[in-house]
Amino acid sequence: MRSSDTAATTRPRPCPRAERGSVTAEAAVAVPALVVFTMALVWALMAASAQIQCVDAARAGARAAARSEPRAATLAAARSAAPPGAKISLGRDGDLWRVRVEAPSPGPAAPSLTLAAEAVALAEDAVGSGER
Template structure:
């Protein structure tokens, strides 16, 4: 084992951990947006708030928080999820998605 390899290996491990964490956050962000759209579609069909929350949670990442706001004839669904970043940096990132739909007549 050379000295260069010994210095390079920890750097490669850190970069892999950061890359994996970044991919996880991007996937969670896409899932939050898709979940908000699914909830908004359910609300537009006239479903109740419990069904809207269920539809959004089913499509979202595990442990996602869902909020439903009704303003006149439109409904806004927001989905958020905290994602832990692995590696030496640590911490969490908030992934969030929102969608608004008008109620169908």
């Protein structure tokens, strides 16, 4: 074998003209897809966080109502833990206080969801009033 034969086999082949720019085209498709996926992931995390805030707010309101705190104090306790723009409803059903918190999901309006949570607590004035 001649030295020129081995040199010819180790040289890279030039790309055919049809394959030029394929990396650029693939990147042009992949990068926007990754950006959209990342934005969807961030939105889902923000929505999950807001849902947890709704649950916490409903629990705080139910605890305050069960302790026979005034209505304004009960709503303030729930509102302090609720996400921005939340609607809080408070009601009594027999011996139980029910607090419902509803809030729009954060982020753009297109994937808008209504997040909701409800908590129920036994009123303190009802404890011990049952017959044995």
